[in-house]
Amino acid sequence: xxxxxxxxxxxxxxxxxxxxxxxxxxxxxxxxxxxxxxxxxxxxxxxxxxxxxxxxxxxxxxxxxxxxxxxxxxxxxxxxxxxxxxxxxxxxxxxxxxxxxxxxxxxxxxxxxxxxxxxxxxxx
Amino acid sequence: xxxxxxxxxxxxxxxxxxxxxxxxxxxxxxxxxxxxxxxxxxxxxxxxxxxxxxxxxxxxxxxxxxxxxxxxxxxxxxxxxxxxxxxxxxxxxxxxxxxxxxxxxxxxxxxxxxxxxxxxxxxx
Numbered sequence: 425x426x427x428x429x430x431x432x433x434x435x436x437x438x439x440x441x442x443x444x445x446x447x448x449x450x451x452x453x454x455x456x457x458x459x460x461x462x463x464x465x466x467x468x469x470x471x472x473x474x475x476x477x478x479x480x481x482x483x484x485x486x487x488x489x490x491x492x493x494x495x496x497x498x499x500x501x502x503x504x505x506x507x508x509x510x511x512x513x514x515x516x517x518x519x520x521x522x523x524x525x526x527x528x529x530x531x532x533x534x535x536x537x538x539x540x541x542x543x544x545x546x547x548x
Numbered sequence: 549x550x551x552x553x554x555x556x557x558x559x560x561x562x563x564x565x566x567x568x569x570x571x572x573x574x575x576x577x578x579x580x581x582x583x584x585x586x587x588x589x590x591x592x593x594x595x596x597x598x599x600x601x602x603x604x605x606x607x608x609x610x611x612x613x614x615x616x617x618x619x620x621x622x623x624x625x626x627x628x629x630x631x632x633x634x635x636x637x638x639x640x641x642x643x644x645x646x647x648x649x650x651x652x653x654x655x656x657x658x659x660x661x662x663x664x665x666x667x668x669x670x671x672x
Contacts, residue, residue: 431560435555503612503617507660514665
């Protein structure tokens with residue numbers, strides 16, 4: 425059952441990611457806004473989700489496989505991020521690659537922490 | 549047509565990621581090891597795909613955006629780093645992040661370069 429939930433959630437998340445990338449096309453050698461946007465918002469949302477779930481005992485069994493593994497896992501992506509860093513570097517845009525890497529990794533970790541904190545603060 | 553291909557790829561990628569984290573946990577490791585494995589693998593596959601250049605759009609949608617995008621994740625990466633920090637295992641958090649960066653970017657770069665490092669814009 426968990427695998428089915430992850431698959432369906434992953435499809436929903438991937439569709440959303442595709443929608444964002446279609447709305448924010450990257451120019452050749454340009455800054456990959458679409459991937460950065462999905463990864464940062466996805467990190468923020470998983471922080472909120474985990475913060476909310478931590479206050480629920482027991483947590484509904486479907487939430488982790490569907491929302492965390494599926495929707496948010498499918499919405500965010502490492503593969504596009506990694507290849508974008510490589511492609512920027514290969515194209516000689518080393519500063520852009522480094523900035524994009526830092527913004528994604530540091531921003532992602534901070535976004536998770538911010539989401540967690542917001543959800544915990546909102547809890548009675 | 550493209551959204552359908554993205555969905556089909558995600559229906560395979562997301563549950564495979566769940567399987568990887570469960571296999572890691574079952575063998576007594578942190579589930580983050582499974583996430584590391586899929587991120588390295590997915591980055592390598594997308595690196596090859598985009599490094600080749602001239603790959604048909606439907607393949608990019610199915611295998612790149614759909615499968616690789618959903619096999620890999622950024623939200624779980626961020627959440628695991630924050631969890632390891634909160635568990636006061638800072639060394640593990642740093643080690644996990646460093647391993648993901650070195651192996652994940654390295655695999656994407658290897659795939660990209662081996663495939664010819666085409667002057668293509670990453671789209672997956």
